[in-house]
Amino acid sequence: MTLVEARELEKTYRTGEVAIAALRGVSFSIAPASFVSFIGPSGSGKSTLLNMIGCLDPPSGGSLIVAGEDVSRMNARASARFRGAHIGFIFQDFNLIPVLTVFENIEYPLLMVQNWPARERRERIGQLLEAVGMAEQSEKYPHQLSGGQKQRVAVARALVTRAELILADEPTANLDRETAYRIIALMKAMRDEFGSTFIFSTHDPKIVSSAETVYTLEDGRIVDQTTNGASHG
Secondary structure (H helix, E strand, O other): OOOEEEEEEEEEEEEOOEEEEEEEEEEEEEOOOOEEEEEOOOOOOHHHHHHHHOOOOOOOEEEEEEOOEEHHHOOHHHHHHHHHHHEEEEEOOOOOOOOOOHHHHHHHHHHHHOOOOHHHHHHHHHHHHHHOOOHHHOOOOHHHOOHHHHHHHHHHHHHOOOOOEEEEEOOOOOOOHHHHHHHHHHHHHHHHHHOOEEEEEEOOHHHHOOOOEEEEEEOOEEEEEEEOOEEOO
């Protein structure tokens, strides 16, 4: 079974007369409950690829199947609905809403995309606060938290809608090394507990070693795939 399948994905950005190829014929497949990393230098196409998998940016060519749906053919409204139902996001700058508490930040996606009764919302958020080790901080505001705590809240928020797929673009970029390891370990633990697939991009080779499958991008192409330490060229 496959959760994400890309076939010959292309992405070209046009600026006036100039066409820039961000992705060139990228193909891969990712199974449910995977822990996958895309790595590569700046400008290699990592963020573009994550934005496409997250239905934030349509491909210029090829096909992209996510959770059984051909998202490459969806219009903006269908893409937004699909994102809300299937995908959670973790951002490198946390993207927490400053005027909301930790509890309210995690609750926000439920209020936006799903009509959950208040009691069910409280139970789900309570479960996730425990899981990410933030139960004691639920009434605090983002400015009262460390970077690592903010990213724990962001992980809980990404999982709250029971998303099958969690996308994290450089989720440890603004964290110190030790905190970064803890966040990656937390993401892996959440995958094990809730069965969501995590796809993240990173520059950090040490963090890459936590991934079960690593795709290396260069100039918009996948140049290497490594699984559990075995290279497939």
